[in-house]
Each structure stands twice: as C-alpha cells, then as structure tokens.
Amino acid sequence: MNFIGGKWVPARRGRTMEDRNPADADDLLGEVARSDAGDVADAVEAAQAAYAEWFATPMPKRGDIIRRVGHLLEEQKDDVAAFMTREMGKTLKEARGDVQEGIDFAHYMSGQSRSPIGDTIPSELPRKLSMTMRHPIGIVGLITPWNFPIAIPTWKAWPALLAGNCVVLKAAEDTPLCAQKLVELCAEAGLPAGVLNLVQGTGEEAGAALVSHPDVRAISFTGSLETGKIIAAECGRQMKRYSMELGSKNVTIVMPDADIDLAVEGIAWGAFATSGQRCTATSRVVNLHPDFADALVAKVKTYKVGPGSDESVDLAPLINRTQRDRVLEYIRVGQEDDGARILTGGEPLSDGVLAKGNYIAPTVFTDATPTMRIAQEEIFGPVTAVIPVGNLDEAIAAANSTTYGLSASIYTNDMTAAMRAVTELEFGIVYVNAPTIGAEVQMPFGGMKSTGNGFREAGPHAMDEFSETKAVSIDFSHQLQKAQFRPGE
Numbered sequence: 254m255n256f257i258g259g260k261w262v263p264a265r266r267g268r269t270m271e272d273r274n275p276a277d278a279d280d281l282l283g284e285v286a287r288s289d290a291g292d293v294a295d296a297v298e299a300a301q302a303a304y305a306e307w308f309a310t311p312m313p314k315r316g317d318i319i320r321r322v323g324h325l326l327e328e329q330k331d332d333v334a335a336f337m338t339r340e341m342g343k344t345l346k347e348a349r350g351d352v353q354e355g356i357d358f359a360h361y362m363s364g365q366s367r368s369p370i371g372d373t374i375p376s377e378l379p380r381k382l383s384m385t386m387r388h389p390i391g392i393v394g395l396i397t398p399w400n401f402p403i404a405i406p407t408w409k410a411w412p413a414l415l416a417g418n419c420v421v422l423k424a425a426e427d428t429p430l431c432a433q434k435l436v437e438l439c440a441e442a443g444l445p446a447g448v449l450n451l452v453q454g455t456g457e458e459a460g461a462a463l464v465s466h467p468d469v470r471a472i473s474f475t476g477s478l479e480t481g482k483i484i485a486a487e488c489g490r491q492m493k494r495y496s497m498e499l500g501s502k503n504v505t506i507v508m509p510d511a512d513i514d515l516a517v518e519g520i521a522w523g524a525f526a527t528s529g530q531r532c533t534a535t536s537r538v539v540n541l542h543p544d545f546a547d548a549l550v551a552k553v554k555t556y557k558v559g560p561g562s563d564e565s566v567d568l569a570p571l572i573n574r575t576q577r578d579r580v581l582e583y584i585r586v587g588q589e590d591d592g593a594r595i596l597t598g599g600e601p602l603s604d605g606v607l608a609k610g611n612y613i614a615p616t617v618f619t620d621a622t623p624t625m626r627i628a629q630e631e632i633f634g635p636v637t638a639v640i641p642v643g644n645l646d647e648a649i650a651a652a653n654s655t656t657y658g659l660s661a662s663i664y665t666n667d668m669t670a671a672m673r674a675v676t677e678l679e680f681g682i683v684y685v686n687a688p689t690i691g692a693e694v695q696m697p698f699g700g701m702k703s704t705g706n707g708f709r710e711a712g713p714h715a716m717d718e719f720s721e722t723k724a725v726s727i728d729f730s731h732q733l734q735k736a737q738f739r740p741g742e
C-alpha cells in the first residue's frame with residue numbers, strides 16, 4: 254500500500270508487484286502497490302498540504318516525534334529484524350544491527366533538534382546583528398535501496414523531517430514492506446498526516462516520476478552509479494538539489510607488519526557481511542603480507558551458508574536472481590577475461606534448502622591487478638579480489654586507482670604507514686586496523702569521486718543535505734548603513 258496524506262491506499266490504477274523472500278522463492282510476503290506518476294502527484298499534493306503546519310512546528314517538537322519513533326523501533330526491534338530477514342535476506346544479527354542504526358539515529362537526530370542551527374557572526378557595522386539559520390527546502394523525495402531497508406530510509410528521513418521538509422519516500426522494490434513498517438511507526442509516533450508519504454513502485458515509474466515532479470525541490474538518492482547519473486541529469490535540468498550516495502570499490506591494505514589474525518577477521522567480515530551487498534563492502538584487498546591470502550581462505554572456508562533466519566549462518570542469500578546472476582557473471586569475467594585466480598568459492602550453491610534461494614559461495618580471487626574489471630567495478634556480492642603489491646607507495650596508488658571513493662582501511666602497526674594512508678587515501682571514510690564496514694551514525698558518511706556529489710549523510714552535518722542556509726542581519730541603528738563604504742560616502 255501507499256501512504257498518502259495519512260491514509261493507506263492502493264495504487265490508483267490498482268496495479269501491484271510481488272515481494273518475495275530471497276531465501277525462499279515460494280514465500281510470497283505480499284503484493285505491494287505499483288505506483289505511477291498519478292500516485293506520486295497525489296503524494297506530493299499531500300506533502301504540500303501538510304507543509305505550512307510542519308514548517309511552523311518548532312524543531313524540538315519535530316525532534317520529539319522522531320525520538321518516539323526511536324522508542325517504538327526499540328520496542329519492536331526483534332520483530333522488525335525478523336521481518337527484515339524474511340524480506341531482504343540478511344542474517345538476523347545483521348538485521349538487528351540495521352534496525353539499531355535507525356534507533357540510534359533517531360535518538361541522535363532528536364538530540365540535534367535542541368542543538369544550534371546556525372552561527373552568530375560579527376557585523377562590520379554597529380548596531381547590526383548577523384546570524385545564520387536553517388530553512389527547509391520544501392518537498393523532498395527520498396529514493397532508497399534494499400540493502401539497509403530500515404537504516405537508510407532513516408538516514409534520510411530523520412534529518413529531512415527535522416529540518417522541516419515534507420517527504421515523499423520511494424522505497425526499493427525488493428524491500429517495500431520494511432519501509433511500510435517504518436512509516437507505520439512514524440504515524441503511530443504522531444507524525445502529522447502528509448508530512449511523510451510513501452509511494453511504492455519501480456524505479457523507472459514511481460522513482461522517475463518523483464524525480465521529475467516539478468514541486469519536489471530536492472532528491473536524496475542511494476543506489477547505483479548508473480541510476481544516480483540518470484537522476485542527477487534530470488535534477489540538473491530542473492535545477493533541483495540532489496544528493497547522491499552511489500557505488501564504491503572499497504579497499505583494505507594489509508601491510509607486512511599487520512596483526513594477521515585481526516586483518517583476516519576484519520577483512521572476512523568486511524567482504525562477506527550481508528553477502529558483500531553493502532556500499533562499504535571490502536571488495537579489494539591490496540596485500541603486502543605473505544600469509545594473508547591463505548589465512549583468509551582458511552577463514553572463509555569455515556563459513557556456513559544458508560537462510561538468514563538460521564542464527565548459525567554466516568552468509569545469507571543475495572537479494573534476487575538477477576543480482577545473483579550478475580555476480581556470477583563478474584566471477585566469470587574475473588577468471589576468463591581478467592585472468593585472476595580463484596582461491597575459494599566461485600560457484601552458485603543449490604543443495605537442499607539452498608535450492609530455494611539465491612546463494613553464491615564466498616569467493617576470493619588472488620593475483621588480481623588494479624586495472625582488472627573485478628578490481629574496478631562494484632560487484633555487490635560475496636566476492637573479494639586480492640591484489641598483491643610490492644610497497645606502500647604502490648598500495649596507496651592501487652587503492653586510489655578507481656573512480657569510486659567511499660571506504661578504505663589499512664591494517665598495520667607502523668605509524669607512518671597508518672598516517673600516510675589516512676592522509677593520502679581518496680576515500681570519504683578511512684579506518685585504521687578496522688574493516689571498511691561499520692559506520693556509526695554520529696560520523697559523516699559519504700564518498701569522494703564518483704561515489705557521490707559531496708554531501709555527507711548522518712553525523713553532525715546531516716541536516717545540510719536537507720536545508721538551506723539563510724543569512725539574517727538585523728539592523729537596529731535606525732539609519733541606512735552601507736557595508737564596504739567609508740563613513741560619509
């Protein structure tokens with residue numbers, strides 16, 4: 254169902270799309286509204302109708318509602334996580350982490366509702382007070398992917414709402430019901446009708462209609478680079494604001510002095526958590542340690558693959574058949590076209606219970622070079638490529654040699670190597686002795702180069718994406734004062 258103006262409604266034309274369990278193709282979670290431009294127009298109209306009152310609501314009152322959603326999510330954490338595992342496939346542990354991120358961010362942003370929203374800046378003129386304040390953008394569209402079905406919508410919705418915008422959310426077609434749950438909780442927490450609307454549907458129809466609607470003044474998008482370019486072009490044409498969180502080709506450097514057990518544990522987690530379907534997944538390892546590749550393979554071979562609902566599983570299914578086939582094609586490219594060598598994995602798994610889902614064995618390539626397609630393109634699956642190099646200069650050059658720049662890390666105890674990595678890596682997020690995944694909500698999240706267009710989500714500046722800066726000057730001198738002019742001019 255769509256949620257428009259505080260009411261659950263089907264798509265105008267009555268069309269629906271199926272929502273299935275990635276671990277069990279026979280498990281149909283539901284038929285979800287498949288919306289078009291007409292439904293989007295209704296949602297935008299509802300958002301416009303709600304705007305004036307939401308704009309007039311003090312920010313701490315907006316924050317109170319977000320905090321209440323955080324509490325509701327906390328109460329229902331295990332149920333929402335179990336449902337997420339059924340809809341999206343990730344393991345229960347990870348699903349709980351996903352919900353927890355939404356909870357943490359609700360509390361963080363509701364705290365920000367009572368924090369400063371501007372600066373007081375000295376004027377060059379007497380009896381003149383100058384300051385900045387935030388102004389909402391108006392109606393904003395949020396377009397989200399399926400890999401963090403609760404966390405990512407909250408990363409966008411909380412700051413957008415707190416800043417005073419009214420929102421139309423278009424959730425990913427693979428995880429529409431998690432978004433529905435979140436919106437239900439927002440309504441239960443007292444968010445007024447029309448302030449947050451949900452339009453379900455495909456990207457090409459509902460998503461594109463949201464992007465091109467002239468009254469939607471900003472789009473916040475997380476997804477693939479290809480789709481990001483299409484959205485950015487339309488937003489550019491209409492001169493709307495757009496913020497992009499796109500793909501990446503994240504990397505960990507393993508130095509010869511690294512604590513090898515720690516590095517293996519971190520990289521296995523970074524590469525294979527969520528079956529590699531994270532925008533921060535460790536899909537390259539630039540390696541200088543002679544024992545690393547064998548140790549990683551030994552670790553990965555212990556992984557249990559299966560449905561995420563089984564608490565003992567390490568590696569859950571991929572989101573859908575198309576994505577599974579795409580990853581298998583990359584594995585073929587890696588071997589046949591690129592000429593890299595597979596150390597473990599590389600095949601689909603379909604024995605027993607696995608036959609009903611989209612499984613691929615965790616896959617480690619070695620002898621990759623920085624220019625290979627498997628070392629350049631985002632795979633979004635349980636695949637990582639080890640790239641051997643000779644020294645730190647080569648390691649940093651290899652790490653920086655992609656068009657993307659979201660997350661990088663280095664394992665070393667050599668302070669100079671660590672400091673050079675921190676300084677020279679062209680990535681928006683850099684870790685030392687930790688994996689490329691594991692963002693915390695109070696830190697800015699976003700990437701350099703083609704990963705984005707300069708905005709950062711979460712963190713202290715989360716509202717920048719969703720608000721305008723207004724420079725305000727109040728002259729109480731009772732005379733015309735001219736900046737830059739000498740007295741008498």
Ligand code: ADP
Nearest residue numbers: 397398399424425455456457460461476477480
């Ligand atoms: P992925 O499927 O890898 O997450 P996409 O970029 O295709 O990446 O999808 C991310 C989100 O963007 C989804 O909600 C999808 O429906 C939406 N989307 C896809 N194509 C478009 C488009 N042309 N315009 C607007 N939204 C789109």
